[in-house]
Amino acid sequence: MTALDTLNPMSPLAAAIAKLFAAVLVILGLIFALVAVLVVFAIVRYRERPGAQLPRQILGSDRLEIVWTAIPILLLAVIFVFTVKVMHAASPSAASRSPDLLVVGHQWWWEVNYLKSGVVTANELHLPIGQRVLIRLESADVIHDFWVPRLGRKLDAIPGHPGYLWLEADAPGVYLGACAEFCGAEHAWMRFEVVAQPPAQFAAWEQAQLAVPPVPRPAPALAGRKLFVARTCVNCHRFAGTSADRHVGPDLTHLADRRMLAGGAVANTPSTLAQWLKDPNSIKPDSHMPNFQLSDAEVAELAAYLESTK
């Protein structure tokens, strides 16, 4: 059953929903079983037999009507009470607190800003386990939806209408997330990962992310750094320690530390990175990153530069 993410929660927020979901599934399953059994029984019992009389012409029964109106109402009332309860447990009010993270949906990647420490990353979000963080959710273009099935509810990221969402993880692990609102061509590859870590490891990660990478030594990486500016990468990306500070594309400062590339379309390895730089469309057709017709040498240099921050 481990694959049933929505019924296999890893946070109190998601657990509340999972429990309710399981209970409701049982209730609905029983109702279904009732209807199915009634119908199947009738099929078996009342099939036409040769020579049978015309059946009695029954027009209805007010008593039965009351029964099958009242019982569903009662059942639904019970379900409703739990609905209210679980709503509060799964999505507590956020009014009392200023957000810890700002997450912005872009076509087709996620920008993640740690508001307290200033860390900026993309498509990968680190969390200290056992702590509830509050996310402010925005969109830079169309509607997206932030969803990590094992950690809790989903919430739309709507341009012009910021939303607030709690996130929490009980145990260390990597939890897969996805954009759940259709947002155009590459909606399928707008995935992300939540890496839950013990607080100490998380703090270390945060420190590492804040480090400004030194100007690289080896020749190809250094050449790559020049290309990075010359080839207008700076117009769209952020790279700490350089002039690049735009958010049209993902922050690339610590790209090498990230587990995947291009919203989950491929794992982040030197060869996939090179392929991406050579022709982003070969990995993610229609992505908003242009193909710069780079030569193999240029690709190698750029890749070396981007890998040098590991």
Added chain:
Amino acid sequence: MLSKSKLAMVLFIVSEANFFALLLMAYAYYHALDPGGANGAGALDVVTTGLYSVCLFSSSATLWAADRRLRRQEYRGGIRWLLATIALGAIFLYGQGREYARLLRSGVTVSRNLFGTTFFTLTGFHGLHVFLGLCALATLAGLALRSGIRERQTQAVEAVGLYWHFVDAVWVVIFGVVYLGSVL
């Protein structure tokens, strides 16, 4: 029991009312968000439009008069009132055209801002309905002038009459919300 053509007209009007309600809600919603808005409702000329509106409102009365006469088979009087109705409706449209021209000259357009977007859509669709109503009335008047109104056509007059009163009523609401709302 309503005749089937009158019933159909009533149902059609219900659907139209729904349509306008949505346009109006969009206007009211954005107006509430940003009442001032550059060149917003303040740009409207309440008095002049108010005067033109009086023409539209009185056209309901003239149409009613026409209807009564036609029903009593006083065709000449009926047609005269019908023509008066058409004239009043046309004057209203002329007034709306002038208001539009003035607004466009001062830079208020559909694409300028939300006020322009919602205002022109709402009033534009109303104007379109007035225009269609005028066409229908003109057709009736033309038929009547050529060959007199017959039994079957009085039903048509009644149905078109319902529609015209509806278009009028819609303007009462729009004028109230958009124009009076801008000065209150």
Added chain:
Amino acid sequence: MKGYELGETAVGAAVGGERAVWAPHESLLGWVASVDHKQIGIMYMVAAFAFFGLGGIEALLLRIQLAVPHNNFLSPETFNELFTMHGTTMIFLVAMPLLTGFTVYLVPLMIGARDMAFPRLNAMSFWLQVFGGVMLYFSFFARGAPNAGWFSYAPLSESAYSFGSGQDYWILSLLVMGIGTVAGAINVIATVATLRVRAMTMRRLPLFVWMTFVNSFLMLMALPILNAALVMLLIDRQLHAHFFTPASGGSAILWQHYFWGFGHPEVYIVILPAFGMISEIIPVFARKPIFGYEFVAASTVAIAFLSFAVWAHHMFAVGLSDVFNLFFAVASMSIAVPTGVKVFNWTATLYGGRLRFTTAMMFALAFLVMFTIGGLSGVSFAVVPIDWQLTDTYYLVAHLHYVFFGGTVLASFAGIYYWFPKLTGRMLSESLGKWHFWLSFIGLNLTFFVQHVLGMMGMPRRVFTYPDLPYWGALNMLSTVGAFVLLAAVVVFAWNLGVSLKHGEEAGDNPWDAWTLEWATSSPPPVDNFTRVPPVRGRRPLWDLAHPELADELQGRAA
């Protein structure tokens, strides 16, 4: 002694409708120029079936792409066009016209009228529908089909993000069809209100007529909402207005309110006539009157009202306030009550009956059980926190196909097996029918049941491909196999239609021993529908004639 004299009508005295001006020709021109409700009804159904083929082929392409992870069969853009066209086609060009076809064919016959109240308007509605459909598909040859999904959320559907003309074709085609639908609804209401044969009181109306009558009010109220929203979107796109463009202050959420204000009533628009057909078919093959007629009829009205108060259950993930969400949760759950009343009354009709398992009846019984699955998963969405998890996943895709395929489509299949003899004078083959039934039943469950599980595993909808997670590939493959079983079912069905039309058994006037008025005339009916309308003394005129000793009126309740 109630109403004996009233129902007696003399030869040729069916009321209402204009007399056909010319005898309907079997020539192509005869069909195209027809204002006869029977021909128009059949044309609606044929058009719907053709589009069902297109929508089904689109679905098969989607399923092939999804059969295995990381598939490259379709480009993402094509995939998005295909699911947008699939959803739009199935709802607006299949479900609606198919049910409208049944409605305009059957309603005048069932109430003993000659034609619709406005036969020419009826023809106009149909041709607007065709025109809209052709326009939508023309977009493939213009600059690409629409690709923003069947509900075209703004701002994705705005010119900044959908620059091709596909979106404009989508808007215009839905507008054209929307106008035709409103006209059609007016026509049905006027027909039922003014053209019933004498003594056919509202309490004697066949339930199919009841439900299409209520449904017409639903259309009348809901379609203008869509039309208004479409007009605004079109003005945004063409005149650079700002209704739904957040970049210039417009609201993306307003579009959602407007769309679902229409969209939710819409899903009932495509199920109520199906309920109506089931309410006719089950009693006939159980040889009993419907159980609780008044409750089945009244629950329709309740559903119609409620359906305007639940739209925001499609927006639980938007992040609106708790109170707001709870209101819509209560309303959505309440819809389960009148729907349950129907389900239980249909089931109760079976009890004590003498069930004949014709293909029509088998489809109707399958509907009963399959629709219940879809309805129950709908209720789980009404539980807000569950929706927060499962909205926009394959669990939703499963829900909507259980109500659409398990509901609307199965009921329509039942309806076609039941009324085909009336439409054509020939019976459909029962042995091919059984094949059609079992393939549909198995295919439906294979395709869509596993999608519940995929949704629970976290598979979002509208993804052209997916990572190779445990079980995802296997379940998707099963679903694709199921879709091909459905293809086989549809092929058998088409074969059956073709063969039976030519060589089917002669049907006679009333092959099922049914009791509503359409069976009192020849098959197919003459231009004027009836030479003589039998007396209407209760809800089952032909039953009363055949079994005077068991006539409904004698039981005191069905007067």
